[in-house]
Amino acid sequence: MAEGGPGSIQQAKLVLLGDMGAGKSSLVLRFVKGQFFDYQESTIGAAFLTKTLPEQGIKFEIWDTAGQERYHSLAPMYYRGAAAAVVVYDISNADSFAKAKSWVKELQRQGNPAMIMALAGNKADLTELRAVQADEAKAYAEENGLFFWETSAKTNSNVAEVFTDIAARLPRAAAPAAAPLGGITLTDTVPERAKRSTCC
Amino acid sequence: MDETYDAIVLGTGLKECIISGLLSVDGLKVLHIDRNNYYGGASASLNLNQLYERFCPGQTPPKSLGPSRDYNVDMVPKFILSGGELVRVLVHTDVVKYLEFKAVDGSFVLNKGRVEKVPATDYEALRSPLMGLFEKRRARSFFIFVQDYDEANPTTHKGYDLRSMPMAALYKEYGLDPMTVDFIGHALALHRDDSYMMEPALPTVLKIKLYHDSLTRFAGVLSPYIYPLYGLGELPQAFARLSAVYGGTYMLSKPDVEVVWEDGKAVGVRSEGETARAKLVVGDPSYFPGKVRKTSSVVRAVCLLSHPIPATNNAASVQIILPQKQVNRKSDVYVFCCSYSHNVAPRYKWIAFVSTTIETSNPEAELASGLALLGQIDEKFTEVVDVLEPLASGSQDRAFISRGYDATSHFETTVEDVLELYTRITGRVLDLSSKDPVRAQAQ
Numbered sequence: 116m117a118e119g120g121p122g123s124i125q126q127a128k129l130v131l132l133g134d135m136g137a138g139k140s141s142l143v144l145r146f147v148k149g150q151f152f153d154y155q156e157s158t159i160g161a162a163f164l165t166k167t168l169p170e171q172g173i174k175f176e177i178w179d180t181a182g183q184e185r186y187h188s189l190a191p192m193y194y195r196g197a198a199a200a201v202v203v204y205d206i207s208n209a210d211s212f213a214k215a216k217s218w219v220k221e222l223q224r225q226g227n228p229a230m231i232m233a234l235a236g237n238k239a240d241l242t243e244l245r246a247v248q249a250d251e252a253k254a255y256a257e258e259n260g261l262f263f264w265e266t267s268a269k270t271n272s273n274v275a276e277v278f279t280d281i282a283a284r285l286p287r288a289a290a291p292a293a294a295p296l297g298g299i300t301l302t303d304t305v306p307e308r309a310k311r312s313t314c315c
Numbered sequence: 316m317d318e319t320y321d322a323i324v325l326g327t328g329l330k331e332c333i334i335s336g337l338l339s340v341d342g343l344k345v346l347h348i349d350r351n352n353y354y355g356g357a358s359a360s361l362n363l364n365q366l367y368e369r370f371c372p373g374q375t376p377p378k379s380l381g382p383s384r385d386y387n388v389d390m391v392p393k394f395i396l397s398g399g400e401l402v403r404v405l406v407h408t409d410v411v412k413y414l415e416f417k418a419v420d421g422s423f424v425l426n427k428g429r430v431e432k433v434p435a436t437d438y439e440a441l442r443s444p445l446m447g448l449f450e451k452r453r454a455r456s457f458f459i460f461v462q463d464y465d466e467a468n469p470t471t472h473k474g475y476d477l478r479s480m481p482m483a484a485l486y487k488e489y490g491l492d493p494m495t496v497d498f499i500g501h502a503l504a505l506h507r508d509d510s511y512m513m514e515p516a517l518p519t520v521l522k523i524k525l526y527h528d529s530l531t532r533f534a535g536v537l538s539p540y541i542y543p544l545y546g547l548g549e550l551p552q553a554f555a556r557l558s559a560v561y562g563g564t565y566m567l568s569k570p571d572v573e574v575v576w577e578d579g580k581a582v583g584v585r586s587e588g589e590t591a592r593a594k595l596v597v598g599d600p601s602y603f604p605g606k607v608r609k610t611s612s613v614v615r616a617v618c619l620l621s622h623p624i625p626a627t628n629n630a631a632s633v634q635i636i637l638p639q640k641q642v643n644r645k646s647d648v649y650v651f652c653c654s655y656s657h658n659v660a661p662r663y664k665w666i667a668f669v670s671t672t673i674e675t676s677n678p679e680a681e682l683a684s685g686l687a688l689l690g691q692i693d694e695k696f697t698e699v700v701d702v703l704e705p706l707a708s709g710s711q712d713r714a715f716i717s718r719g720y721d722a723t724s725h726f727e728t729t730v731e732d733v734l735e736l737y738t739r740i741t742g743r744v745l746d747l748s749s750k751d752p753v754r755a756q757a758q
């Protein structure tokens with residue numbers, strides 16, 4: 116959930132979903148690091164990144180699937196507490212669009228009902244290979260309460276737009292969220308604290 | 316699946332997921348499979364529907380219990396000592412960033428039929444109703460000795476050689492009476508029985524120190540324990556994610572998965588007619604019939620309540636230890652309780668667990684003393700689980716099998732088993748002092 120009050124930076128967990136190869140990791144790497152690789156082999160670099168949008172006052176904590184979408188083995192933890200999701204398909208691959216629809220269903224089942232969802236038709240640069248029409252995807256998105264962009268991680272088209280759009284739609288917390296009662300941050304060093312008295 | 320891996324891991328219990336994460340970080344190509352359609356194996360946290368499926372198949376949960384997905388019921392209830400080994404592994408692997416923890420509200424002990432707060436410091440000893448005035452002073456000196464004890468600094472040893480001196484003798488030096496010894500040994504040092512008394516005092520003194528250090532690690536907490544939001548089932552999921560991030564492949568819902576043996580060696584696994592081969596196979600005992608033996612059995616009751624456990628200051632989460640002697644047994648009885656405050660139940664519902672190591676042929680009756688502390692119980696599910704251990708180390712047959720989860724109330728032995736398993740597999744000792752796992756691997 117998005118947390119924090121006006122003026123402060125609000126933290127929001129954002130998850131990516133979609134078929135393997137649709138370009139999820141590439142979108143994240145493009146957005147956060149401004150990079151693109153034609154042969155994006157490993158997803159390690161994109162698995163857990165953060166990016167702050169100061170103008171919107173949002174800090175995204177971005178979770179990539181780490182390949183667990185391949186055999187549908189994403190854990191419930193992945194969806195837990197997500198304020199937003201980007202469902203990605205590849206416009207040159209009709210099957211990936213069909214899969215995107217089933218990921219949307221999965222989100223509706225597992226995710227929190229107030230989640231902001233975007234549908235991204237990626238690889239928009241591959242115009243000659245287009246297999247999914249933008250109109251069709253847009254109509255589907257509207258019916259299901261998602262907003263829609265065609266993107267290209269390769270040419271950097273509409274990538275930042277998807278994320279800023281989400282940021283603009285995230286509900287703002289009314290008051291600064293208090294730290295959860297008894298919430299604890301674990302580190303390897305012993306935190307500073309008032310030692311309980313050993314003499315009295 | 317028809318592929319070759321460095322390691323195949325079977326079962327997504329906590330131990331297997333930690334191993335899978337560590338091996339993937341080491342650069343091994345790992346395939347991780349579970350027969351169930353959920354993560355966690357024997358150490359999963361179940362929602363209400365899954366809970367009913369397991370304990371009363373065919374029955375649907377009553378509406379009064381609230382939505383199924385609001386529940387995360389641990390199948391192996393334990394709390395995490397905040398200064399303990401599991402926290403070190405979580406920090407070392409950086410898995411901690413996927414999790415959120417909250418302190419457990421209270422730590423209690425049964426004494427002469429009453430539930431009392433566990434005093435863990437010299438200061439608390441002075442205020443505890445567990446002891447009379449003179450006993451309090453003796454306990455206080457004992458705690459000061461333990462808190463100040465530093466293995467490397469002989470001046471703190473007060474002339475005792477704790478490596479040879481039995482714990483019983485150290486208690487005697489401080490003149491502690493049997494009641495005090497009982498709660499120190501069971502509620503602070505967390506021994507399950509009294510066999511430690513005749514053994515050297517050092518390990519027990521270090522355990523009491525660990526309890527004390529955990530209690531004082533964070534300001535304002537009332538127990539040495541922490542617990543993850545959404546239940547312990549989050550832990551295996553988080554380590555599985557670590558493994559996946561480092562290239563591990565995950566497959567759930569493979570009910571027929573089995574180990575493939577050639578010349579007495581584990582060479583891979585088979586499921587749905589496909590075979591994956593690997594240099595070694597790791598897994599929990601349930602995937603290795605015939606290669607494991609039973610060490611003990613644990614009986615456990617999961618109870619759903621509509622109120623906190625009486626006499627615990629309305630604690631939203633609590634542990635109560637019933638030391639063996641207090642309940643005329645050879646092993647302790649453990650009571651745990653969690654609730655909405657850790658997101659494991661809906662508001663106004665509490666989940667209590669009562670468990671112990673089985674000593675008789677009527678295991679359910681052995682839980683009576685713990686169940687009696689709970690007040691009215693809305694629903695109760697009881698189960699007996701055998702704790703299994705491997706017959707062999709795996710060095711010969713390339714099958715590296717973890718132990719089942721014992722009855723201890725915390726994760727110290729769990730992590731010990733994982734680290735030992737890691738060493739059996741890789742021949743290396745995991746260096747937990749180095750925070751960066753990649754660097755640790757290079758050493």
Ligand SMILES: Nc1nc2c(ncn2[C@@H]2O[C@H](COP(=O)(O)OP(=O)(O)O)[C@@H](O)[C@H]2O)c(=O)[nH]1
Nearest residue numbers: 135136137138139140141152153238267268269
């Ligand atoms: N032409 C083109 N290729 C892309 C684009 N985005 C990703 N790719 C390529 O598609 C392949 C899969 O991308 P990846 O980000 O790994 O997909 P993921 O499995 O969804 O994370 C890689 O070879 C990328 O280089 C894009 O916008 N245009």
Ligand SMILES: [Mg+2]
Nearest residue numbers: 139140158182
């Ligand atoms: Mg990817």
